[in-house]
Amino acid sequence: MKNESLDVVLIIISFLLLIVFYPFIPESVALHWNYLNTPDFYASKLYLFTIPILTVFSFIVMKKLPRLKALNKEVEFTRHHYADFVSLIIIFLIYVEGVLILSNIYFSPFSLSDFLLPAFSVFLYWTGLNLNKIKRNDWIGIRTPWSVKNDRVWVNTNIEGAKLFKVLSIITMLSLFFDGYQWIIFLSSTATVAIVLILFSYFDYHSM
Incomplete structure (x- = not known):
């Protein structure tokens, strides 16, 4: 409320x-x-x-x-x-x-990057602070085909995600010092984190 x-x-x-x-x-x-x-x-x-x-x-x-x-x-x-x-x-x-x-x-x-990327950085860090507190559900959290099937995989994937999102937040903020490459750094780092988490979830599920 x-x-x-x-x-x-x-x-x-x-x-x-x-x-x-x-x-x-x-x-x-x-x-x-x-x-x-x-x-x-x-x-x-x-x-x-x-x-x-x-x-x-x-x-x-x-x-x-x-x-x-x-x-x-x-x-x-x-x-x-x-x-x-x-x-x-x-x-x-x-x-x-x-x-x-x-x-x-x-x-x-006007550099839109100078205004938007810090906001993305804050959002990513907030996400990192909260991911490992979220139980398996249908709406928020890192939902891979494997994490949604098993509580242990869900917990492990979101704990790993919490760490990586904080790192991504820092990288996003640091990208501001690389004029002309900010969005390349941000998007490539985001894609890398997504791929790493998908692979982590897959291997964690199949290691049971």
């Missing part, structure tokens, strides 16, 4: 943020940057309202998802982690909204 109240407040903030700054935003806004941090897509500033609308959509969908399954007893233990995850997603969307608003009002040489 506390998280739901917080989420509603955050959604209201996302709308108020855009309404307050709307008169100062140019009619045409940059909405996408290429890997060189150069704007390559412009649209009407009305498109910025898709972000607060997306916060509402995310809130509704993610709150309803656990109720679609009959295995709610599995969800109970992880409910507060799931609620925190929903709140974090909404906060991230508001952060992106703020970055887009400010970048278009105070348009200057």
Whole structure:
């Protein structure tokens, strides 16, 4: 209930943020940057309202998802982690909204990577802190074809994932020092972690 109240407040903030700054935003806004941090897509500033609308959509969908399954007893233990995850997603969307608003009002040489990658780093570290606390369920955690079948494999995979996500968080932050290669480092590191965890889960399951 506390998280739901917080989420509603955050959604209201996302709308108020855009309404307050709307008169100062140019009619045409940059909405996408290429890997060189150069704007390559412009649209009407009305498109910025898709972000607060997306916060509402995310809130509704993610709150309803656990109720679609009959295995709610599995969800109970992880409910507060799931609620925190929903709140974090909404906060991230508001952060992106703020970055887009400010970048278009105070348009200057702008590195989207410098703003987005630290946010990804925080999210990854938070994930690393919580992965090893989550019991096997249908919604959150590292769900491979093998971890979802066995509690031991689930625990081992998520413990390993917790460590790797923290490492990935640090790599993501350090990538900011490699101008022009930030997204290559981030995406390749993320793919590597995903592959390692899939292989770890597979071999752990077949070692039983």
